[in-house]
Amino acid sequence: MTSAQSHSTSTLVLGAGYAGLTAAALLANEGHEVTVLESHDTLGGCASFYRVGKCTYDVGATTVSGVVDSQPAGRVFRHLGIVPEFIKQDPGMVIRMGERDVLRHAGVDAWIDEAERHFPGGRQGAFWQELYRLEQRVWSLVQGLTHFPPANASDVLRLAKPSLLASAPLSLGLIRPMDVLMERYGVHGNSDFRRFINEQLLISTQNTSSAAPYLTGAMGLTYPSETYYPVGGMVRPALMLMRHATSKGAQVKFRRRVTAITRQAGSWLVSCDNGETYRADRVVSSIPIWNMASLTDERVRSHFERLSHRFDFGWGAITLYIGIKGVPRLPSQYVQLHLNEPIPFVHSGSVFMTFSHPDDRQKAPEGMTTLTVSTHAMAEDWKGLSPEEYARRKSIVTEAIVNLIRRRMHELDGMEFEHIDAGTPQTWVSYTQRHDGFVGGIPHDVRRPLFMLPPNQTPFTGLYMIGDSAFPGQGMPAVMLGAWNTVARIFDA
Ligand SMILES: Cc1cc2nc3c(=O)[nH]c(=O)nc-3n(C[C@H](O)[C@H](O)[C@H](O)COP(=O)(O)OP(=O)(O)OC[C@H]3O[C@@H](n4cnc5c(N)ncnc54)[C@H](O)[C@@H]3O)c2cc1C
Secondary structure (H helix, E strand, C coil): CCCCCEEEEEEEEECCEHHHHHHHHHHHHCCCCEEEECCCCCCEHHHCEEEECCEEEECCCCCECCCCCCCHHHHHHHHHCCCCCEEECCCCCEEEECCEEEECCCCHHHHHHHHHHHCCCCCHHHHHHHHHHHHHHHHHHHCCCCCCCCCCHHHHHHCCCHHHHHCHHHHHHHHCEHHHHHHHCCCCCCHHHHHHHHHHHHHHCCCCCCCCEHHHHHHHHHHHHHCEEECCCCHHHHHHHHHHHHHCCCEEECCCCEEEEEEECCEEEEEECCCCEEEEEEEEECCCHHHHHHHCCHHHHHHHHHHHHHCCCCEEEEEEEEEEECCCCCCCCEEEEECCCCCCCCCCCEEEEEECCCCCCCCCCCCEEEEEEEEEECHHHHCCCCHHHHHHHHHHHHHHHHHHHHHHCHHHCCCEEEEEEEECHHHHHHHHCCHHHCECCCCCECCECHHHCCCCECCCCCEEECCCCCCCCCCHHHHHHHHHHHHHHHHHC
């Protein structure tokens, strides 16, 4: 440190969401000097929380997956000796379609029975067996792919291992859509099933069956078999990562919005809105690619402008936070509610609801439940509006979703909604800085296969990209995998 305003460190991590905190914890664990800069006044990013009275609301992400030992989040927790408290959900999710509930059982056989009962026709059993087979193969493959997508010739050479070459045919599943697999197993003709699949794919791959690659689609469609409820909220495991990092000497600094990242005299200079500057050998940024262009200059800026141009679409989110006086009895804390009719400004056929667990006193006091609702939105609907028009739209969408829940969730009959609050893409801009409120990463799409996503290594020495706008993309386990791979790269360098 050279003055109150000017600091130096070995590695700067930008952002204290799951990606940034995982990278910081892994680096600090190996004795690396790390400082994390975060613009908000608390941790978590898209998986953060807020409190109203005695209730805690998850702001965005709510479901934990990928925590089995052989999966990316499980591997990080095990490596660091972190043991978050999770409650396995079985069924992993309830999908309410019209008047019926499809129970997304965790067990494969129970789920196939349920799928065959609800969606007759075609070879349902074989279709799901194939998805589970693909999912297993991908998990075992990705653990070894620390230098993927290749960013240079030596990364390409690493891919020439016989075990990886044997898996090459799997990559077909990145350029062919889920529709191909559905047709192959004759399950494509059932329109109810297509709708079921599309809504599940939209929340897991951010795309539908005509464009979502069947390989990542398989991961998305099978994840309810291993879905966990984090006790205390989605931020709890992130807090454990942060505490692990700080216990190993890392510094985490809140209310530091990064305003510029420049290369100067062989190191990186990062400026913050409070006037502080940080000099570092290395910058690991979880700030999305769309924001990076406005923070950088010269060749670095051109690089991120090109990436933003190539990946020019992201979904926005509308979220509702409801404090319920009462404790509904539900088979799962996660309910996907299909819409019977469209809702203005909602660009999906469903809303996703997460109810606090009845025993989770960290999220709600006895006799109360907190509910986070999320659905897909478009940034354009919420940009450049007058304050009156913005408030009008927000109140239309809030009222429509509350009415929907009132009409279709009979488990809540007679329970008062004590607190109702809503978030729009503009809310996400305010709290996470994300350009246009793009959340959930880059939609998976056969036209832009996963191996074309930005790699963690940029062309600029010492600048690495993590987070859900870089490979392997969105979701807590994916960004933790990206952070793991990046740290492996740093130690390799
Ligand atoms: C509504 C919603 C529901 C979701 N549901 C799930 C789910 O159930 N399960 C799941 O696994 N995933 C879910 N996701 C996706 C998941 O939340 C994200 O993919 C993941 O949390 C992204 O982590 P990240 O660290 O890459 O980014 P972020 O969480 O966005 O973290 C980046 C951090 O960087 C900070 N930052 C940004 N700009 C600056 C700057 N200039 N200076 C300093 N700091 C800055 C931000 O404040 C933020 O804290 C959901 C997302 C949303 C929006």
